[in-house]
């Protein structure tokens with residue numbers, strides 16, 4: 001048995017919805033899945049002003065748990081084409097693991113969400129890569145592993161960097177069937193690689 005942690009930050013729920021399909025794909029390929037979210041860093045007052053709904057009942061990850069997994073799929077919305085601060089705060093808590101090289105050689109992938117098609121899906125992954133590199137974590141791209149990535153008949157998030165969804169500026173668009181299919185495929189593809197590396 002090999003274990004994958006799906007670790008997310010989501011303010012309006014799009015990433016949590018994508019994570020359900022990611023988990024489906026991981027389990028299809030035989031992974032044991034741990035599902036976590038990172039701690040919120042914003043106050044309730046600010047979250048209220050941003051019209052953020054209450055967080056779902058998903059355990060909060062702490063750095064000391066990371067070594068238990070054989071691989072990680074991180075999911076988060078973009079913030080100005082960057083990793084959100086909430087995810088960065090979690091990454092910043094992993095210094096002790098970095099010192100011991102505790103995550104070196106383990107694989108990780110990323111899935112993401114933006115408001116608009118051109119809002120920085122790929123940049124969001126690129127700006128997260130230094131965290132992985134410093135830990136010696138192996139970034140696993142999705143590749144061009146699903147036909148939906150070549151379908152231009154409708155708006156479809158995602159890219160060879162990972163599964164993605166487009167939320168609209170007001171959050172009104174939900175992950176589409178085709179985006180969720182890509183997310184299932186990313187989970188499945190990632191699990192196969194984790195299995196090989198963990199063997």
Ligand SMILES: Cc1cc2nc3c(=O)[nH]c(=O)nc-3n(C[C@H](O)[C@H](O)[C@H](O)COP(=O)(O)O)c2cc1C
Pocket residue numbers: 009010011012013014015016076077078079080081082113114115116117118119120167171
């Ligand atoms: C401070 C801030 C910055 C954002 N920057 C971008 C951006 O650069 N590009 C973009 O397309 N969306 C941007 N968004 C929109 C979020 O990415 C969008 O709300 C998110 O993808 C929805 O995912 P969630 O429901 O999982 O939180 C930003 C949102 C906030 C609050």
